[in-house]
Amino acid sequence: MEKFLKKLSVYLMFPVLIISINYFADPANLFHEDYESSIAHNLMKGYNVTNVYNHNERLLQKKLIKNNPLCPEEIALGSSRGMLLNKFISQSPSFFNNSMSGSVLEDNIAIYELYEQRGCPIKLVIISLDPWILNDNHGEKRWKSLEPEYNSFLSKLYTERETEGFMFFNNYENYKQLLSFSYFKSSVRYLIKGIGRKDAKATRLAENNGLTRITDGSVTWDAQYRDAPQAVVDRRANDIIAVDPMEYLGRFDHLSVHYKNLLINFVSYLQRKQIKVEFLLTPFHPVVYSNFMQKKHYRNVLASEEFFKTLARDKGIEIYGSFDPRKTDLVSSDFYDGLHCTADGLVKIMNTRMINRSKPIKKEIL
């Protein structure tokens, strides 16, 4: 045994090397909070922040909600597909977009809970809905870093639920990245590129070369992404469908009863608190949507839209948009890739809302 362990210990250099590089390079800032702190600090001071990459979005939202001296009255929750929703489109001066990449229902609930813990008098919640939030097998686990907040909210809905968790397990998904090979590859590339972690910088401009987080929580994509020729956009859409099943949509063989109930209970809770709820269904690129139509294993993407519409009707919730781009007159040029529509595309969807609220918005203010 001694000989075996001795020989094996030589190969320990691999995990030790991986852990060290992952920890110190930390391209997604999972183990260092200063990056998110500086972004939050600048946003709260009224600056946009550009060159924002690979940050822990959940941590940033936590810092923003807990430390911002101002409470918004209207908030948007959802995934990156709703991140372009800004205060101009929402036509509210007191608006904040809390969308996060890979956001699922647990994330939305936890973010709302953070506002409630802070005592913010929210009046309107716009929930950008994605089909995969009703998939039991979506596989997204980043919400775990907001698990205490999620559990805290659940304790209000279901009193029997445990509200306390061990922080170690809440952070397990982060710690797991220390040994992740894909994270290691990102770390090495990050080191080779020599991009400093402090590269994010405050700016007054909304559109920059790098991805920019705006003071209202929304984003503008980086120039390369924004200004890509149509052929590149269409190729991005085709790349999305080349992976089958698409990310988050694997084994989507039924609409999750758990998630349907969770959404219904969340919405009912907000309505009981006199908070207005609106749903936003952001369309998919025509190529991606047509893929959903053709393949049987994506039938629940279409079923999820039906469920969202029925729920909206039953609860008297206004709903904007559709996963089907044709229903909102969106064409390929209204997209950045297979999943994300442009700000112009979003304006097309929200225009009726804007008419109801005041007047149609002008493109130039975006």
Place this chain on the structure above:
Amino acid sequence: MVFNSVAFAIFFIVFFFLYWFVFSKTIKWQNFLILAASYLFYSFTDWRFLAILILSSIFNYWVGIGIERSIRYRKLLLWMGMVQGIGSLIFFKYFNFFVNSFNTLFTSLNIHVNFQVLSIIVPVGISFFTFRTMSYLLDIDKGKIKASTNWVSFFAYVAFFPSLLSGPIDKARTFMPQLERRREFSYVMAADGMRQILWGLFKKMVVADNCAIIADGIFSNYHDLPGSSLLMGAFFYTIQMYADFSGYSDMAIGVSKLLGFNITPNFNFPFFARNIADFWRRWHISLTTWLTEYVFTPLSITFRDLGKAGVSLAIIINFTLVGIWHGANWTYVAFGFMHGCYFIPLIIKGTMNKKKRVDKESGFPALDHGLDIFKTFTLVMLTFVVFRASSISDALQYYNILFSQSLFSTPVFLEKIIIVKASIFILIMMLMEWVQREQEHGLVLDYFKSPALRASVYCVLIFMIIWLGSTGANQFIYFNF
């Protein structure tokens, strides 16, 4: 929990130290630890079905004792055991399949019936642990083994975590004696286990997961691609299947060796087989030997009066069962049936049981050997199209395009770089396995006398796994079965 995950690494390191340093005093405690760890491992994968695993173990434990002790009720008890095993497989895996098939059949006959399907989730690993319990009862009935009166040993045999989810399917008569004798740590065995794990990781993470990207892309867009691309899709999927499943088996066997167990090998370099019979002696060995012993042999005895037609019938039934064992879909039935049919020429020629081995010593296969290998691989590859397809009509459409004129056109590639990368990985895997074809696995490296040289090979493989492996702890294909 998959072997190539951080969670399993942590789980196994803790288990390994408890097993050899804390619980090593008595076999009883070691087996108890194996049992507890196996249930924990299963719970991590899907805790909802742990009760089924435990109840199945309790039932078969008592039935096993009953078969041995009772003369009067021996056959009845055996039947009860078989009904429980086959019944749970039918209920969990095939119930909806039969209901849907009957509905379709009656509808096609213009008879309107609507049998209701149930919302059933298939317990992970059910095919594997059920086959273990069934072979245990059959062996007791035939007097090949004695019923275990040590419940911890028996339960540990049914739930042994390295092979619980995807095999190999060990027979009780080879595995239980190992549980009942004292296990000493062996450096040679453990070192070989580590090498086999490393080789399994390489096959799974570097070869299979990269091939999967290509195969998935081609199979999901096959309508729009020419036959030449579909041929590539079939090729990469066949390699993916092998690297994925044999990679898993290598890891399972390696992990078992670290614990002092020798479990049934599952693969013996099947792509070097010279005919289909040889292929099945080398592919998923634990399943084929199981079915040969408990299905094919009794069937061929039943049909012996029919001569070669009887053997053919027994083979076709046997391989159709191999197919359907994988799951409730007509595609699997067709897969098994096709393999059964491939045997017919060998049965007619009387060469089914004749072992055609490739030269042990030669660096390259002789031309006729190479042609045999190529033909066998091509036949197998064609069956994996139907195995991968979501329905028979999908498979037929795939074949239709594959065998059209577009087979001779320039292939359209979705990801050229990945194709080049995957091809290099396949070449490395095949070369290593060709050189090691007389060994137990592809990384024995006995002919490298220098420890430094061996260590270099290990380091290169580790580097490839880390840097060139597909990211994420992708699930193994055979978890679905």
